[in-house]
Amino acid sequence: MLQEIDHELLLQVQARDEQAFAELRALIEPAIRRFVRRLTGGSDMEDDILQDVFIALYRNLDRVEPIEKLRPYVFGIARRRCYDELRKRKYDVVSLDEEPDEGQPFLALASDEPPHDEVTHWLLLQLEVQQAMEHLPELQRQVLIMYCEENLSYQEIADILETNVGTVKSRIHYAKRALRGMLRSVTLEAIEAALS
Numbered sequence: 001m002l003q004e005i006d007h008e009l010l011l012q013v014q015a016r017d018e019q020a021f022a023e024l025r026a027l028i029e030p031a032i033r034r035f036v037r038r039l040t041g042g043s044d045m046e047d048d049i050l051q052d053v054f055i056a057l058y059r060n061l062d063r064v065e066p067i068e069k070l071r072p073y074v075f076g077i078a079r080r081r082c083y084d085e086l087r088k089r090k091y092d093v094v095s096l097d098e099e100p101d102e103g104q105p106f107l108a109l110a111s112d113e114p115p116h117d118e119v120t121h122w123l124l125l126q127l128e129v130q131q132a133m134e135h136l137p138e139l140q141r142q143v144l145i146m147y148c149e150e151n152l153s154y155q156e157i158a159d160i161l162e163t164n165v166g167t168v169k170s171r172i173h174y175a176k177r178a179l180r181g182m183l184r185s186v187t188l189e190a191i192e193a194a195l196s
Helices: 009-012 017-038 046-059 067-088 115-135 138-149 153-163 165-182 185-195
Strands: none
Touching: 009 017, 009 067, 017 046, 017 067, 017 138, 046 067, 067 153, 115 138, 115 165, 115 185, 138 153, 138 165, 153 165
16 A cells, blocks of 8 residues: 555645545555454444544544554554444444345355355355454454554554554464464465465
């Protein structure tokens, strides 16, 4: 994301250029939407949270300097807004054992063609890992999502969580260790084989 957002665009946005803000939002919204979806479980509050995040960003653009602080700042807003909403709803969590609503597929493919065996295999592995991540302690789950799924650096995560890099590294370490303990051995073997 930062590769696509340059300092000039940030300056235009800070000068309240509506077109520049729309461009910035288009660049960062997919990552923020994924993050919100993972923290809230893909609930009906997702669009409201995103709207609030971008309103807060727009109102506080002067606080974002240098450009490297943009991601931690926006992810931090999203994280706080998710928790505000979850607290209001008293953590109404959907069980992983429940069947998904008929109108919304739990896992959707980009094509109507039947998936190849290998694609199906990897989708099922990814689903298993995501379900296991839901059972991690909340702070471990968050750092793993930010680090592995959103490619945030240790420093960016530390900025978002308002902690130090050592704490972030420790949480990631313990999250990975706990995750390994939850996954089937066949899943771990497949992942390790793919990474080697």
